[in-house]
Amino acid sequence: MEMVDQPHVVMISVLLQGHVKPLLCLAELLSEAGLFVTFVNTHHNHKRFSNLPEITNNLPNLHFVSISDGLPDDHPRDSFDLEYFFGINSATKPYFKELILSYLRDNSGDAPLQPRVSCIIADGVFSFPIDVAEELEIPIFSFIAHSARYLWEYFTIPKLIHGVDDHDHHLLPSDAMPGFELGRNDLPGFNMETLNSPVVQFLVGESLAMTRTSGLILNTIDDLEASCLPYITHHFRKLYTVGPLHVLLNSRVGDRSQLMASHGSFWKSDQNCMTWLDSQPSRSVLYVSFGSVVKTSCSNLLEFWHGLVDSGRPFLWVLRRDVISDGKESNGEIYEELQKGPKERVCIVEWAPQEQVLGHSAIGGFLTHCGWNSILENIVARVPMICWPNWGDQSINSECVVKLWKFGVELDAKDRSSIEKTINTLMGHQREELQLGVDRIAKRLEDGIHEGGSSYNNVEMLVGDLRKMKLLE
Numbered sequence: 001m002e003m004v005d006q007p008h009v010v011m012i013s014v015l016l017q018g019h020v021k022p023l024l025c026l027a028e029l030l031s032e033a034g035l036f037v038t039f040v041n042t043h044h045n046h047k048r049f050s051n052l053p054e055i056t057n058n059l060p061n062l063h064f065v066s067i068s069d070g071l072p073d074d075h076p077r078d079s080f081d082l083e084y085f086f087g088i089n090s091a092t093k094p095y096f097k098e099l100i101l102s103y104l105r106d107n108s109g110d111a112p113l114q115p116r117v118s119c120i121i122a123d124g125v126f127s128f129p130i131d132v133a134e135e136l137e138i139p140i141f142s143f144i145a146h147s148a149r150y151l152w153e154y155f156t157i158p159k160l161i162h163g164v165d166d167h168d169h170h171l172l173p174s175d176a177m178p179g180f181e182l183g184r185n186d187l188p189g190f191n192m193e194t195l196n197s198p199v200v201q202f203l204v205g206e207s208l209a210m211t212r213t214s215g216l217i218l219n220t221i222d223d224l225e226a227s228c229l230p231y232i233t234h235h236f237r238k239l240y241t242v243g244p245l246h247v248l249l250n251s252r253v254g255d256r257s258q259l260m261a262s263h264g265s266f267w268k269s270d271q272n273c274m275t276w277l278d279s280q281p282s283r284s285v286l287y288v289s290f291g292s293v294v295k296t297s298c299s300n301l302l303e304f305w306h307g308l309v310d311s312g313r314p315f316l317w318v319l320r321r322d323v324i325s326d327g328k329e330s331n332g333e334i335y336e337e338l339q340k341g342p343k344e345r346v347c348i349v350e351w352a353p354q355e356q357v358l359g360h361s362a363i364g365g366f367l368t369h370c371g372w373n374s375i376l377e378n379i380v381a382r383v384p385m386i387c388w389p390n391w392g393d394q395s396i397n398s399e400c401v402v403k404l405w406k407f408g409v410e411l412d413a414k415d416r417s418s419i420e421k422t423i424n425t426l427m428g429h430q431r432e433e434l435q436l437g438v439d440r441i442a443k444r445l446e447d448g449i450h451e452g453g454s455s456y457n458n459v460e461m462l463v464g465d466l467r468k469m470k471l472l473e
């Protein structure tokens with residue numbers, strides 16, 4: 001009967017690869033620590049997990065279930081479709097509530113025994129799990145997959161709106177936004193138009209909803225975000241900075257870390273690129289990846305292609321089948337066109353084992369869209385970066401890399417000659433300076449994950465707090 005008394009943590013993330021992966025790392029860490037964890041996916045994402053059996057075989061305390069997101073199977077689920085995005089809260093909430101209720105019912109009869117749910121940890125992008133938890137009186141924690149600085153932007157917005165004349169369409173004063181450690185001109189350009197846009201207003205609402213929870217868990221590390229954390233702490237009952245989760249997990253699972261790295265991937269990694277990397281000279285290859293969601297036009301991709309080829313450097317390029325924004329999905333034609341490069345120094349894959357790639361000795365630079373997971377994985381691997389931010393948090397991430405942490409350069413134009421020039425700056429004369437920059441940041445990060453470091457301690461504190469949560473019968 002011991003199991004029925006175990007604390008049972010239910011975790012849920014509904015949308016993007018970049019959100020599901022770090023939350024799954026946290027789920028694995030908690031289950032390694034002996035907690036009974038149920039990871040909830042939507043049916044749609046559940047089907048896309050590429051290596052579920054390996055995870056479940058290795059972690060007996062981690063269980064997977066899936067629920068409907070309320071949409072038909074053939075819905076495109078495009079995160080840039082606002083009607084879909086705004087509708088997720090109401091569409092998915094009833095299914096999540098039904099699941100949680102099923103964990104609260106009496107487990108008598110022939111049904112397998114499982115502990116009653118003791119708390120929920122939910123991706124903070126959507127507030128429906130908070131509503132469910134409040135209705136059913138279950139403790140809930142929010143989880144954030146992006147940086148603390150980006151979250152802090154949303155907390156400052158309501159104050160900015162009230163403090164600025166409605167007709168002022170100029171950039172807003174930075175003194176209303178303390179805690180960023182970046183100058184006014186380095187902050188992504190907010191003006192009244194963007195502040196009042198439905199997307200920003202929606203994200204402000206969802207960010208503020210998180211303050212109703214028992215605490216906020218962030219995949220970040222104190223030392224990198226010390227300037228804004230004191231401001232955020234003030235809004236939450238408890239704050240747990242536990243990043244980078246993939247490193248903390250790897251250090252606890254030791255030999256199993258290679259297997260863990262690809263956990264939660266929506267696409268199967270093409271391992272051939274690792275063999276190709278083995279044949280390349282040390283620090284010679286530029287790795288190019290735009291993460292799991294960014295889309296761009298066919299003509300942009302061709303400029304990238306020419307810039308990369310003209311740089312004369314070997315490169316490994318992740319080109320997802322759905323990366324093209326203005327063509328049909330699976331636009332095989334351009335994909336084939338790009339395969340016709342100088343074969344010996346080009347490797348193109350649809351999905352790479354990114355953590356392994358960044359850790360390979362042949363990698364000398366990373367051209368990235370600046371997703372937060374990519375930044376953390378990159379710091380750990382100590383690779384200088386070219387930043388090509390697109391949307392959301394990526395601009396502020398890029399500003400931190402280039403201006404604050406000084407281990408990257410920004411790609412300021414998307415024509416082939418600028419791309420070629422920037423690549424040669426990174427891989428050529430600025431290489432040593434940027435390498436020193438990333439080594440310095442990596443050292444700060446490593447200090448936080450070792451025993452006694454901030455993230456290490458915060459994971460222990462979180463596990464301790466979750467163990468104490470036992471729902472009253």
Ligand SMILES: O=c1ccn([C@@H]2O[C@H](COP(=O)(O)OP(=O)(O)O[C@H]3O[C@H](CO)[C@@H](O)[C@H](O)[C@H]3O)[C@@H](O)[C@H]2O)c(=O)[nH]1
Binds near residue numbers: 017293294371375392
């Ligand atoms: O070929 C690939 C490419 C990516 N990845 C992994 O996919 C994840 C991508 O995450 P991220 O770099 O954060 O990018 P997105 O997928 O674009 O993530 C979304 O979510 C992030 C966290 O909120 C935000 O920072 C981003 O802006 C947002 O686009 C990383 O763990 C990568 O290791 C692979 O394993 N193989």
